[in-house]
Amino acid sequence: MIEKLTEKFPDAVTEEDGLIVVEPERIVDVCSYLRNNGFDFLEAISGVDYEDRMEVIYNIASYTSSERLMLTVRIPKENPVLPSVTGVWKGANWHEREAYDMFGIKFRGHPKLSRILLPDSWEGHPLLKSYPLNKEQEVKLEDETGELICQI
Amino acid sequence: MTRTMYDSLVGILEHLGVYQTFQVLIPEPLLRILLIFLIAGLVATAGSLILAYLTWLERKVLSDIQQRCGPMRTGYHGLLQPIADGIKLLVKEDIHPKAIDRWVFLLAPIVMFVPVVVILALVPFGRTLVMTDLKVGLVFLLAVSSLPTLGIMMASWAQNNKYAVLAGLRRAAEIISYEVSMVLAAVGVVLIAGTFSLPGIVEAQRGLPYIILQPLGFVIFFIGILADLGRIPFDFPESESELVAGYNLEYSGMKFSFFFLAEYLELFVAAGIITTLYLGGWNGPLLPSWLWFGIKTFAVIWVIMWIRATLPRFRIDQLLDIGWKWLLPLALLNIAITGGVLAVI
Amino acid sequence: MSDIRKVVEIPINMGPAHPATHGVLRLKLKLDGEIVKEITPVIGYLHRGIEKIAETKTYPQFIPYTDRLDYVGSMIYNHGYVKGVEELLGIEVPERAEYLRVMMAELSRIASHLIWLSAWGLDLGAMAPFFYCFREREEILNLFEMICGARITFSYMRIGGVSKDMPEGFAERLQRFLDIFPEKIDEYEALLTENEIFLARTVGIGRLSREEAIDYGVTGPVARASGLNYDIRKIEPYSVYDRFDFRIPVENGCDVYSRYLVRMEEMRQSTRIVQQALDGIPEGDIMAKVPKKIKPPAGVVYSRVEGSKGEVGYLIISDGSDKPYRIKIRSPAYSNLSALPAMCKDAKIADLVATVGSIDICLGEMDR
Secondary structure, eight states: OHHHHHHHOTTTEEEETTEEEEOGGGHHHHHHHHHHTTOOEEEEEEEEEOSSOEEEEEEEEOSSSSOEEEEEEEEOSSSOEEEOOTTTOTTHHHHHHHHHHHHOOEEETOTTOOOSSSOTTOOSOTTSTTSOTTOOOOOOOOOTTSSOOOOO | OOOBHHHHHHHHHHHHTOHHHHHHHSOHHHHHHHHHHHHHHHHHHHHHHHHHHHHHHHHHHHHHHTTSOOSOSSSGGGTTHHHHHHHHHHHSOOOOOTTSOHHHHHHHHHHHHHHHHHHHTTOOOSTTOBSOOOTTHHHHHHHHHTTHHHHHHHHHHHTTOHHHHHHHHHHHHHHHHHHHHHHHHHHHHHHHHOOSOHHHHHHHTSSSOHHHHOHHHHHHHHHHHHHHHTOTTSOGGGOHHHHTTGGGTTOOHHHHHHHHHHHHHHHHHHHHHHHHHHSOTTOOSSSOHHHHHHHHHHHHHHHHHHHHHHOOOOOHHHHHHIIIIIIHHHHHHHHHHHHHHHHHO | OHHHHSOOOEEEEEOSSOGGGTTTOEEEEEEETTEEEEEEEEOOTTOOOHHHHHTTSOTGGGHHHHHTTSTTSHHHHHHHHHHHHHHHHTOOOOHHHHHHHHHHHHHHHHHHHHHHHHHHHHHTTOOHHHHHHHHHHHHHHHHHHHHHSOSSOOOOEETTEESOOOOTTHHHHHHHHHHHHHHHHHHHHHHHTTOHHHHHHHTTOSOOOHHHHHHTTOOHHHHHHTTOOOOHHHHSOOTTGGGSOOOOOOOSOOSHHHHHHHHHHHHHHHHHHHHHHHHHOOOSOSBOOOOSSOOOOSEEEEEEEEOSSSEEEEEEEEOSSSSOSEEEEEOHHHHHHHTHHHHTTTOBHHHHHHHHHHHOOOHHHHHO
16 A cells, blocks of 8 residues: 555655655645545544654554554644644544644644643643643633633 | 221220310310311321331332342341431531522422322321312322422422423423323223212222223323333433433432422322222222232332333433323223223123 | 524533533533534543653553553553553563453453443433443452452553463352353343333434444444444454454444444453453463563554454554653544534434443543
């Protein structure tokens, strides 16, 4: 499959010592190609914070065979933006929200990119290596609009 | 020959020779009122004792079916548990949330409890233990027995809680869909017995209990009673996994226990009514009449508890379906058959 | 008049403290009477930052944290993690340890399904299954206690093997359990499977079609109830699963009832696996030769195992030091729950409760 991918997207997919590296802007094309060609199961989307770059790792497998792929997308730290794959898999929604929550990676075209595990008022993205571990934060639980829409 | 409790009491007092003394000392109307209060007090005390031990019984029956022990620590096999529970509920803090409708909130437990006690007055416990023998006993009973629903709806509205309101709405939808069939099922009994009076109905069952003559009516009435009690499989108003605790959600302390007590008293009364209407009431060989009544009533209570222990809950719209599409036509059919057979005979 | 007829949707908060949300799940609902018009699951109330903690712990130190992910079936979460680290290190695990792992993972799966059945039964208003299931789970926990000293958080599996061998009398006790357990499953089924009320409450409820299941990346019993024959134990056999004869139950009903049937059959199949493992367990070591200081070479590994709720995955990135550079935990219930709005289109409140229960969520592993 890796050969097929590099053949089909010669300018977007490269293989570097076992990793499949995909150009950020072409990730949606690659994913929809994969989905239509047997790799129909999106296992997880994970962010990784390196010293010089951010990486987003897509684990893609198949519901019918044991084949699986790990796509790596490299994005700059200053401006971590890449297109969302929610159009390909609806299940990508929560995974992308988690990556946004933990790393501040912004997914262009995501229906509702908001924090998922942390409260909305949280400051900073905790899984970044630069996140201060001893920082204390007050947690406010409010709705998006800032008012209490529901009172029980 | 049936006798009211008043007559029985007077009889006993006459036998002891005290009644005549009282007659001399106290004017006749006042004596009458005093005696009636005495009887009411006795019945209410007996009722509350029974209902306290119903909670114990229910816990024991459930735990037996579910392979556990139930209360064991307070007294022999937890026999003092109801008393401990009662004390706990009495001394518990009574919380009033801020946004409640105060008067309705206070009245709701009473509105729920009182009608049940009123019905208690109608149940014929034994041949000589009839508190009142109303000519329209059954009609009165069915009318009063739907009043606790008012208490539930008041409670659900007053709490200013969305879950409670949903519970109240469920209750309202529920009651109109099964009460009709329940009343119509009871018509079959009235047709055969030829009287609305509850002791009269019991007397008419000397030969055969109506469960044999009215099997269909019995099933409909029993389902109706289950729904009326709000017990599994029809416990929508308080289904704890959906509406948390439903209509008594914000209540605590004594007010909560009023709902709780009303429910258990209702269970006892409902079982008594089923016994009266379909199982021949106090009729039975050898044993005294009140014992027969007790045995039958507790058998019915046991079946209701058994159902609670084993069955899952219906969905509210499914009960409405059953009520309108099955029970109502069947109840009408029951009346038609009963009437037809009676006309031929 | 027009005001009265207007449909007013009531916003209501189900959870995070609600008996049917199995922990601290919060569902923001919009209700039209009894009908649920909109569901927004809100999670994160149990977020403990386990992925961040992982970066400050050495590889063996992280094992106890994997226990705290899914606290009802944590053997499997142990397994997924140690398997990943072993792949990074290139360690061969002794056969006896693999057999022990499989036995414990399958017992853990049974325990998890029992908890699910009991809690879900309560959601539907059936009380009896709760106590019946806990009776058998108790025996499984006793077995766990016998072998590793803990009942809930085991940390039984270690990098390179398992912590302890079977103590004396364990095999006999396990055999006794395996002998009676199939009858007990029949007992649960007698209470529910053909019960008219149960059928009315579950058949056709919470439908998730095959296509939607693929779209949402659903795994585990929920996927298998939607006609997807997907089980990592068969599709990519790890450990020694390829040596055992067992069947993957698949149902095509796509509803809550199918999920129930799948889990009941899975318990039977797990019993079979444990039986075969117990009969065929070889003699030998329970720990491989593992260096004192575990420093895997730099690299990325994605290790997946079949958990009781679906695919459990650990993405472990090593930078060559003794602490992981990044661990990402792929939690099955996270993906499964994201499909909840698709399952509950215009459902009633009672159906919503039944559906949430049928997904078998565990907030510990969802919120991490």
